[in-house]
Structure formats: structure tokens, C-alpha cells
Amino acid sequence: MAPVAEREELRQVVRALLEKEAGHEAVRAAADSSGGWSPDLWQRLNAELEIGRLAVPEGLGGHGYGFAELGVVLEECGAALLPEPVLGSAVLGCQALAAADDPASVADLREPALAGDLVVAVSVGGEEVVADRAADGGWTVSGLRTRVLDGATADVLVIDAAAADGPLLLAVRREDLEVTSRTTIDLTRRQADVRMASVPARLVVGPARFAEVAERLRLVADAAVAAEHAGIVGELLDQVVGHVTQREQFGRPIGSFQAIKHRLADVLVDRERARSASRYAMAALDAGGADAALAVAVASAVCADAVVRTAHETVQLHGGIGFTWEHRAHYYLRRALGDEGLFGGSRGQRARVADLVGV
Structure with a gap:
């Protein structure tokens, strides 16, 4: 998908906040806390960026934007490895309540959920x-x-x-x-x-509407996780490039060695494939229609493979320090492997693609 000026502006706003408030040490501290995430950062994400309202219709208290805009936020949250309940509450929780048969019957839950006061x-x-x-x-x-x-x-x-x-x-x-x-x-x-x-x-x-809503929530979950994975791949590429251009061996940066260049080129290809697939899937969700399911399945498969490969490459290309369990690269590897167990890996998504195209 071609860049859109308004979405890139949104990206810069989200990135600026996360760079200031969600560095790796802050993420580790939040993840290790009793609740598992930072209430202060969660409050800022909702008060300043209103992430829960972003893709909810205006008539239900949202801002009426689409999943393409929400995907920008998810990419940046994935890149920062946020432990806050962005995926679970701001995306899936708000979308589930917004899909209620009788919106008025859950208004007392929906409004505080959109505001981030209710998880x-x-x-x-x-x-x-x-x-x-x-x-x-x-x-x-x-x-x-x-x-x-x-x-x-x-x-x-x-x-x-x-x-x-x-x-x-x-x-x-x-x-x-x-x-x-x-x-x-x-x-x-x-x-x-x-x-x-x-x-x-x-x-x-x-x-009467359960099957429709449940399928929609599944597609939103798969597309959202794919967007997070695309953000992680981009962040890990930046991290490893920074490392191999500074780390020297035999009097020269290890990034200048041909073998390292080829591996980085493969990660770059994965990053571009993941971004293209996930952003198209978000646009397809906004457009609706039969193509959305196929676009989301493709994005989920592409991004799941890309994030696992990139996380492993990041660990290896950081050398001995990358293999220590406490290193930052391992947090991303654990997210990639944890998502595979929680949401399913690329194999299941490729099987879904085959079913959708009649193979």
C-alpha cells in the first residue's frame, strides 16, 4: 500500500510518544510489574491518542476512522513490544462491544472501554x-x-x-x-x-448475528496481530543494522561482510512483504466484501513467518550477547513464539488460504 500523508503523521505522533515513554527498560519494568503493564502509559494512549475510539463508528462514540489507521498504531505498538492491552481491549474489546445487537444495552460498558477506563x-x-x-x-x-x-x-x-x-x-x-x-x-x-x-x-x-460477528472478530484479531508483526520486523531490522555497523571484526564492521549483507537483505525483503500484506489486509477490512478473508489470511501467514525468521536472525546476528536470555532480542523472539501458540502460526493460515481459493 502506498504511504498516506495523514497516516504517516499519525505514525510519527505514536512513535514520538512510545520512544519517550516505552523504551525497552520501561517495557521490561511494566511487564515485570504485578499487573503486567503500565497504567500510566495506558492512560496516555487513551487520553492523548484515543486508540480505542479510532476505528469505532462516530454514532457509537468513536472517531469513525478505519482499520488502516488502527494498523498504523498497531505497527508502532508491536515495534515497541508494548505489554499494555492495546490488542485485547482497545482493538478486540471495543470492536466486540461496538458490534452489539442493541448498542444502548452495553453503552455503560462501551463508553468506558473506548476511554480506556474499562479493560x-x-x-x-x-x-x-x-x-x-x-x-x-x-x-x-x-x-x-x-x-x-x-x-x-x-x-x-x-x-x-x-x-x-x-x-x-x-x-x-x-x-x-x-x-x-x-x-x-x-x-x-x-x-x-x-x-x-x-x-x-x-x-x-x-x-442471529453471532456467526457474522465472531468471524469479523477473528479477522480483526488476525489482521491486528499481522500489523504488530510487521512493526516488529521493521524494528528488529533497524536494531540489527545498527549493531552490525558498529560491531567490528578483523578491523572492519561485520556488516560489511558479504554473508551478513545477504542475511540482512533477506530480512529487508521480509519487512517489505510483511508491511505490504498487513496494510492491504487492513484496507480490505475497511472495504469489506469477500476479499477481506483472503487478504487477512495471506497477511497472517506472511507476517507470522517473517517475524519468527527475523527474530531468530536478530538473535544470531547479535552474536554471543544476542543468545543471552535477558537480551532485548529475546523479548521479541518470545513475543513471536508466544503469538504463534496463542493465535496460531503460518501453517494454519496457509491452509485457510488454500480453502478460500479452492485448492
């Missing part, structure tokens, strides 16, 4: 959760859902559940859940197991 986790798919009618005509939900992104810190969980009339999307308050934090390879993206035992739930989407 929303979303879990669609996975172990079966069952919904039953409550005595007051509402809903209760029971079951176990594992590996919920931001499950331990979210104020509200939006989850799919099986009901007698068909699947539903329901919202459950954090205080009604039994949450067990998980130990994961990626320190910047926490997960939890969530158990529910006939806890009260609020209807977000009913059976």
Missing part, C-alpha cells in the same frame, strides 16, 4: 462454555476457558457460549470469575485461565 478481554473459540437463562430473564454462564489474553487484569470478559437457541456473545464482570494466571514464554502478553460457575452475564450478540 475488556475477548475470548471467542476454545473450550465450550454454556449459557442458560436466569430466573430474571437474563443469562448465566458456566465453564472453563483457558489461555485468555489479559484475562487476569481485564474488568470485563466478552466470551462466546453455547445456548439452547444457538451460540451467543456475552459480557461477564471480572469479579464474578475465578481466574488463574498462566506462566507463558512471552512476558509482555499475559494469559489466564478463567472458570465460570453460573455467573451472571449480559447479552452482547444473539444467535
